[in-house]
Amino acid sequence: MSDFEKGLILGLLIGEGHFGGDGKQAHITLRMHARHETLLRWIFDRVPGSKIYGPYHHGGRHYFQWMCRGESLKKNLIPLLLSTPHQSLDPHSFARFMDMLTQYKTFHSSEKIASIASGPSEEKNKN
Secondary structure, three states: OOHHHHHHHHHHHHHHEEEEEOOOOEEEEEEEEHHHHHHHHHHHHHOOOOEEEEEEEEOOEEEEEEEEEHHHHHHHHHHHHHOOOHHHHOHHHHHHHHHHHHHOOOOOOHHHHHHHHOOOOHHHHHO
């Protein structure tokens, strides 16, 4: 995946995404007006195993929902997000992401999550 593609996905998730779960497993969702279906399908094509639901029409809203959970979240989206400058670009969104990882014990041990949350080491910053 190109840096542009990673950046666009990160930007959409920072601005519009939800980092949460259903009580059993973590998920990341992106809900957008039906006019953005093409953009959601573009993300769907780049995150294997993700899903698109909709269109939904209720409460005067017309939208699709893109969702990533399970193995797709663990193997595709979490590593992608961890390879970006998410934490430095939007600490609030990054905190929600880390809360999801911690609450659902997704992908990393708590020690690994703590090291990610504390930021890159000085050695990594030199490169």
